[in-house]
Amino acid sequence: MDAEMARAQGDSGMRKLFIWLPLALFAVFFGLFASGLLKPDDRVITSKLVGKPLPAFELPAAASDRPGLASGQLATGQPRLLNIFASWCVPCAAEAPQLMALKREGVAIDAIAIRDARPDVDAFLARWGNPYARIGLDARSSVQIALGSSGVPETFVIDGQGRIAYQHIGDIRADDVPMILKRLEEAR
Amino acid sequence: MKAKHQRLILALVALAALIGAGLLAASALKDEAAYFYAPADVKSKGVEPGKAIRLGGMVVKGSLKRAADGVTIHFDVTDGKATVPASFSGIAPDLFKEGSGVVAEGAFDGKGVFVATNLLAKHDERYMPRELEGMSYNETTHQMKAEK
Amino acid sequence: MIAEFGLAALWLAAALALLQLGLAIGGLKGGRPELQAAIRPVAVVQGALTAMAFIALITLFMRSDMSVLLVATNSHSMKPWLYKFAGTWGNHEGSMLLWVTVMGVAGAAVALFERALRRDTHMATLGAQAAISLGFYAFLLFSSNPFARIDPPAPDGQGLNPLLQDPGLAFHPPTLYFGYVGLSVAFSFAVGALLTRQVDAAFARAMRPWVLGAWVLLTLGITAGSYWAYYELGWGGWWFWDPVENASLMPWLAATALLHSATVLATRDALRAWTVMLAVVAFSMSMVGTFLVRSGILTSVHAFAVDPERGSFILALLGIYIGGALALFGWRVGTVREGAPFELVSRETMLVINNLLLSVILGLVLIGTLYPLMTEAFGHKVSVGPPYFDRIAGPIALALMIAMAVGPMIRWRRDNASAVARRSMAPALVGLSVLAVVAVTSWGRIGILPFLGLVIALTVAVASIAPLWGRKPLRTPLFTWGMVIAHLGCAVSLGGMAADSAFTVEKLVAARPGETIETAGWRLRFDKILPVAGDNWTALQADMRVSRGGGAPVAIHPQSRFFTSPPTTTTEAALLTRWDGQLYVVLGQEADAGRWQMRIWWKPFVTCIWLGGTMIALGGLLALIGRERRGWTLKWRARRATAA
Numbered sequence: 003m004d005a006e007m008a009r010a011q012g013d014s015g016m017r018k019l020f021i022w023l024p025l026a027l028f029a030v031f032f033g034l035f036a037s038g039l040l041k042p043d044d045r046v047i048t049s050k051l052v053g054k055p056l057p058a059f060e061l062p063a064a065a066s067d068r069p070g071l072a073s074g075q076l077a078t079g080q081p082r083l084l085n086i087f088a089s090w091c092v093p094c095a096a097e098a099p100q101l102m103a104l105k106r107e108g109v110a111i112d113a114i115a116i117r118d119a120r121p122d123v124d125a126f127l128a129r130w131g132n133p134y135a136r137i138g139l140d141a142r143s144s145v146q147i148a149l150g151s152s153g154v155p156e157t158f159v160i161d162g163q164g165r166i167a168y169q170h171i172g173d174i175r176a177d178d179v180p181m182i183l184k185r186l187e188e189a190r
Numbered sequence: 191m192k193a194k195h196q197r198l199i200l201a202l203v204a205l206a207a208l209i210g211a212g213l214l215a216a217s218a219l220k221d222e223a224a225y226f227y228a229p230a231d232v233k234s235k236g237v238e239p240g241k242a243i244r245l246g247g248m249v250v251k252g253s254l255k256r257a258a259d260g261v262t263i264h265f266d267v268t269d270g271k272a273t274v275p276a277s278f279s280g281i282a283p284d285l286f287k288e289g290s291g292v293v294a295e296g297a298f299d300g301k302g303v304f305v306a307t308n309l310l311a312k313h314d315e316r317y318m319p320r321e322l323e324g325m326s327y328n329e330t331t332h333q334m335k336a337e338k
Numbered sequence: 339m340i341a342e343f344g345l346a347a348l349w350l351a352a353a354l355a356l357l358q359l360g361l362a363i364g365g366l367k368g369g370r371p372e373l374q375a376a377i378r379p380v381a382v383v384q385g386a387l388t389a390m391a392f393i394a395l396i397t398l399f400m401r402s403d404m405s406v407l408l409v410a411t412n413s414h415s416m417k418p419w420l421y422k423f424a425g426t427w428g429n430h431e432g433s434m435l436l437w438v439t440v441m442g443v444a445g446a447a448v449a450l451f452e453r454a455l456r457r458d459t460h461m462a463t464l465g466a467q468a469a470i471s472l473g474f475y476a477f478l479l480f481s482s483n484p485f486a487r488i489d490p491p492a493p494d495g496q497g498l499n500p501l502l503q504d505p506g507l508a509f510h511p512p513t514l515y516f517g518y519v520g521l522s523v524a525f526s527f528a529v530g531a532l533l534t535r536q537v538d539a540a541f542a543r544a545m546r547p548w549v550l551g552a553w554v555l556l557t558l559g560i561t562a563g564s565y566w567a568y569y570e571l572g573w574g575g576w577w578f579w580d581p582v583e584n585a586s587l588m589p590w591l592a593a594t595a596l597l598h599s600a601t602v603l604a605t606r607d608a609l610r611a612w613t614v615m616l617a618v619v620a621f622s623m624s625m626v627g628t629f630l631v632r633s634g635i636l637t638s639v640h641a642f643a644v645d646p647e648r649g650s651f652i653l654a655l656l657g658i659y660i661g662g663a664l665a666l667f668g669w670r671v672g673t674v675r676e677g678a679p680f681e682l683v684s685r686e687t688m689l690v691i692n693n694l695l696l697s698v699i700l701g702l703v704l705i706g707t708l709y710p711l712m713t714e715a716f717g718h719k720v721s722v723g724p725p726y727f728d729r730i731a732g733p734i735a736l737a738l739m740i741a742m743a744v745g746p747m748i749r750w751r752r753d754n755a756s757a758v759a760r761r762s763m764a765p766a767l768v769g770l771s772v773l774a775v776v777a778v779t780s781w782g783r784i785g786i787l788p789f790l791g792l793v794i795a796l797t798v799a800v801a802s803i804a805p806l807w808g809r810k811p812l813r814t815p816l817f818t819w820g821m822v823i824a825h826l827g828c829a830v831s832l833g834g835m836a837a838d839s840a841f842t843v844e845k846l847v848a849a850r851p852g853e854t855i856e857t858a859g860w861r862l863r864f865d866k867i868l869p870v871a872g873d874n875w876t877a878l879q880a881d882m883r884v885s886r887g888g889g890a891p892v893a894i895h896p897q898s899r900f901f902t903s904p905p906t907t908t909t910e911a912a913l914l915t916r917w918d919g920q921l922y923v924v925l926g927q928e929a930d931a932g933r934w935q936m937r938i939w940w941k942p943f944v945t946c947i948w949l950g951g952t953m954i955a956l957g958g959l960l961a962l963i964g965r966e967r968r969g970w971t972l973k974w975r976a977r978r979a980t981a982a
Contacts, residue, residue: 222726260848260929277672
């Protein structure tokens with residue numbers, strides 16, 4: 003303690019308070035940030051839809067050689083995948099091999115193309131492969147929003163009764179494939 | 191002694207300024223923070239006319255009408271439980287359509303019509319107003335349903 | 339190859355930062371200030387490596403290398419070259435790489451050019467800079483690698499948000515980033531000074547040029563960003579109190595306060611602890627702003643991708659650096675001796691008031707920005723909009739302007755109240771007469787804030803040039819000129835804001851081709867609507883001819899543009915600038931058969947807002963040159979100019 007501090011002894015409690023106040027305030031803000039960041043319902047809209055039936059929709063065909071898609075067609079008694087993609091989306095192309103692999107495993111896959119045009123979808127499928135049974139065109143993203151999907155690609159596991167069993171956000175990587183197969187098995 | 195005295199005055203002024211600022215912030219936040227309402231909240235809680243709020247829901251199919259001036263539109267906003275009439279003067283965003291989601295900023299007038307000063311309808315593939323999270327949309331009935 | 343080279347440069351730079359930190363700790367702990375000589379080259383090479391990594395990423399974007407994930411998701415081969423170039427930092431990974439690049443280069447500059455500091459303080463400063471850099475290197479390398487490849491390569495890119503396809507983007511974010519990150523130098527100086535117990539006037543003198551430089555760039559960045567939002571969004575507004583804008587305003591407010599308190603410390607050796615505190619706060623605000631924008635924790639019109647994982651990473655960095663610096667402050671500030679005393683009527687007091695008001699605005703903006711987060715913790719969804727910010731920032735900013743007008747007229751240390759009153763007589767008279775004129779001509783037609791704004795703007799304009807009175811202009815030091823021009827810029831900017839909100843005329847119409855619209859003395863003849871196409875967009879364009887008084891008609895072309903990848907619509911407002919204001923025309927949608935919506939504003943003196951902002955930055959630049967070369971005057975430069 004130097005002389006300066008000794009002189010300020012009278013208000014040293016006050017001084018201490020001022021010295022540590024910024025750190026205390028920051029701790030409060032930090033807690034606030036952490037709670038805002040970690041609270042799941044902030045971003046994971048999806049978890050609320052798991053276990054719920056699909057919203058009703060009926061979409062026209064997005065590709066020349068595949069029919070369109072209606073929500074009723076997804077309740078077939080067998081679990082299926084519903085893939086949300088777009089021809090203008092790069093990660094969608096990156097996940098195409100994984101979808102083809104899933105199809106070879108005997109998985110039924112339907113798709114919704116977001117804000118797309120038929121020639122673009124045809125070109126995309128010709129280049130990257132076509133694992134889909136049906137492809138609906140969601141030109142205005144309205145079904146995508148109804149599904150609680152916030153981007154492309156996303157993939158839903160639909161159980162036999164047409165309920166959402168699982169939502170996968172982002173592209174399916176090669177090491178996600180066994181997990182997707184397991185989810186499909188669980189949804190059976 | 192004198193320096194200390196003056197320091198005290200400065201400290202008091204600073205303290206007064208901080209308290210004043212705190213009060214200003216509290217009162218401004220109380221008046222100006224726009225709470226998010228769904229039409230059902232409006233019906234159940236009531237919103238006093240002139241209070242700035244955000245109203246979110248779906249634009250009811252068939253409700254969109256253009257006034258003769260060409261720049262004013264009237265439409266109804268619904269969340270599946272309640273419906274509220276709204277109007278807007280200006281250039282509506284491209285994605286503002288019947289059956290699409292909307293968040294409108296504005297206030298109610300004396301007659302229960304929501305007068306929007308700004309429409310947010312940015313439903314592109316990456317963005318969705320956070321207030322509309324947790325709502326689902328029924329394509330056949332064109333209704334927005336709150337999941338909570 | 340280029341991508342791998344960039345990644346290798348980044349890893350190497352990170353390793354050097356670790357070495358730099360280790361050397362600094364070793365040098366300080368072991369009491370071996372001579373290690374400083376070893377740190378300098380390490381810091382310089384580290385800066386050079388980050389610059390190389392950034393150049394590598396620019397090259398990848400320019401070449402449209404679609405085997406790189408970042409390029410494929412953010413660029414497009416059809417894009418004009420300028421936007422390929424600017425696309426480098428128009429995304430999360432690229433902007434974070436820009437962040438560490440600026441940080442590395444700033445560290446190198448401190449190592450190269452900073453000679454005034456004591457050796458151990460210099461070493462501690464470079465150590466602190468390395469410590470901050472390390473966190474951001476880790477962030478880039480572990481969670482946001484900009485050089486990641488995709489296999490197979492994409493056929494073409496996903497494009498870039500059309501809103502971001504604008505020449506403004508090439509200039510605006512890098513300027514802001516240089517400003518944000520430049521403040522990291524002040525932060526490191528503060529940490530270094532606390533560690534080596536060197537908080538004194540010499541520390542402030544060494545730190546001040548760095549703060550000034552960062553502040554000039556922040557000012558320019560904010561001014562450019564405001565103008566960009568003004569003409570690109572088509573809403574006629576120039577500031578929206580959007581979280582992203584607040585994220586840039588908060589560091590600016592802190593830096594402005596720091597600039598002034600550092601001047602007090604450098605000139606009068608007072609406000610020691612407070613200046614150190616502000617140096618910590620200023621860069622903390624940069625980091626908090628980045629966190630708010632990058633984590634997507636607050637949604638905003640500028641919405642970047644939402645990513646909780648990255649958010650957590652930045653949050654952890656925030657906790658370590660801000661928490662650490664504030665803890666260091668609490669622990670060491672007891673050793674900072676009290677500075678020189680000053681009287682109540684003195685320039686020091688005015689600068690304390692300046693700091694107080696800036697801090698209050700900063701705090702209230704921070705609260706308003708975070709309030710939605712606070713209430714959400716309790717289950718309410720709330721948004722805080724412009725009415726809140728206008729109401730709190732308006733009155734305090736006006737009070738601040740008055741302090742700014744009076745401050746430079748008061749002497750350091752001690753002054754006589756009646757002498758001050760005598761010196762402020764002329765500006766006060768101007769203020770009163772403006773008050774009378776505006777009150778008589780526009781009473782009841784304009785709001786109280788714009789009214790006061792106009793009066794104060796003109797008063798301050800006069801008061802701000804008062805320090806030049808009685809001086810020979812060419813013999814006045816350059817930094818005095820800098821202060822005068824920056825303060826005058828504040829007045830000009832305030833005048834523009836007040837004139838815009840007081841006198842703007844807005845007209846909303848639905849018009850047919852062939853009709854003439856009249857508003858605010860302008861005649862706008864709407865000739866036709868026609869489709870036009872650009873590189874990667876198509877548009878509907880209105881051809882209009884506008885005239886005022888008996889003047890010759892001028893052609894303007896507002897557009898509504900449609901971009902193809904990704905599909906988006908934007909409005910391209912038509913702007914017509916005249917000396918006394920701007921005509922702003924937005925084309926909307928087709929209202930019904932043959933009628934088109936148009937929104938027309940006449941905004942008197944709105945351009946003063948950005949002119950003022952540029953003047954503030956110019957003032958800062960002059961002060962920077964003047965401080966670096968003490969005693970430089972215009973005369974000296976004028977003599978040189980004639981000699982050359």
